[in-house]
Amino acid sequence: MTGICEGRIAIVTGAGRGLGREHALELARQGAKVVVNDLGTSGAGEGASEGPAHDVVEEIRAMGGEAVANGADVADFEDARAMVQQAVDTFGGLDVLVNNAGFLRDRMLVNATEDEWDAVIRVHLKGHFAPLRHAAAYWRDEAKAGRTRQARIINTSSGAGLQGSIAQGTYSAAKAGIAGLTLVAAAELGRYGVTVNALAPAARTRMTEAAFAETMAKPEDGFDAMDPTNVAPLVAWLASEDSGDVTGRVIESEGGKLCVEHGWRHGESIDIGRRWDPADVGDAVRKLIAAGPEPEPVYGT
Structure with missing residues (x-):
């Protein structure tokens, strides 16, 4: 199998179903060797099964590619280290980390429980940090040994994290935290040959079908904009050596549309050169708000 990722070695977390599955399959089609990670939980993060990861590995092997299954809990620090080591031991190195694993426990804030908060923050935010940390340490060591790799980290944020x-x-x-983590990692890891970007994907998966059931129905004919396969080409390109000039970006992918998000930026300012009187702050803030663009609407409002 040949393509833009020929000979590259990739880990994809949460790759047993949905977007992660499509990422892993596309990377394999493009010539990458893939560690297919999936804990095999439900859409709410309950239970575990080896089946989903092994099924994707078999699909990749059936198409002539190379893959191995991994059942690590990506938010477990030691499991994440062992997952990176598995890629090195099995395929001889690591070039690409796609952080995709996650689940939902949606609630209005007044109904959210502490356990739900902890579980979602853990799988998304720590589940990005732990694999990233160990992959970055590997690439730093490679660079110090004179073997700098054209390495890529592809994180998964969301429009929910960017617009709410x-x-x-x-x-x-959690997804806003991932966007922030992406910026810092890009700034810190560039010296080791690593680029770090994030996706903000929109597609029909287990995580989105309940929230967007009415708008995500499959069309009777024509282009299915919500098919998760549509996001995979962006992942494959970001994983390739050709993407080396792009880092620290969050890129939205929906159907055939790509959009580079621009996030928080410094807007207008007022500097009076002394300490503000609290009574004067309100007028100043309102002037600054009026001088800037309207914020993006929060999804669902």
């Missing part, structure tokens, strides 16, 4: 989403306060907070 009603009943998804926990998920939105």
Whole structure:
């Protein structure tokens, strides 16, 4: 199998179903050797099964590619280290980390429980940090040994993390954190040959079917904009050596549309050169708000 990722070695987390599955399959089609990670949980993060990861591995092997299954809990620090080591031991190195694993426990904030908050923040935010941390350490060591790799980290944020989403306060907070983590990792890891970008995908998966059931129905004919396969080409390109000039970006992918998000930026300012009187702050803030663009609406409002 040949393609833009020929000979590259990739880990894809949460790759047993949905977007992760399509990422893993496309990377394999493009010539990458893939560690297919999936804990095999439900859409709410309950239970575990080896089946989903092994099924994807078999699909990749059936098409002539190379893959191995991994059942690590990506938010477990030691499991994440062992997953990176598995790629190195099995295929001889690591070039690409696609952080995709996650699940939902949607609630309005007044109904959210502490356990739900902890579980969602853990799988998304720590589940990005732990694999990223161990992959980055490997690439730093490679660079120090004179073997700098054209390495890629592809994180998974969301429009919920960038614009917010009603009943998804926990998920939105985690995905916003991933966007921030992406910026810092890009700035810190470039010296080791690593680029770090994030996706903001929109597609029909277990995580989105309940929230967007009416708008995500498959069309009777024509282009299915919500098919998760539509996001995979962006992942494959970001995983390739050709993407080396792009880092620290969050890229939205929906159907045939790509959009580079621009996030928080410094807007207008007022500097009076001394300490503000609290009574004067309100007028100043309102002037600054009036001088800037209207914020993006929160999803669901």
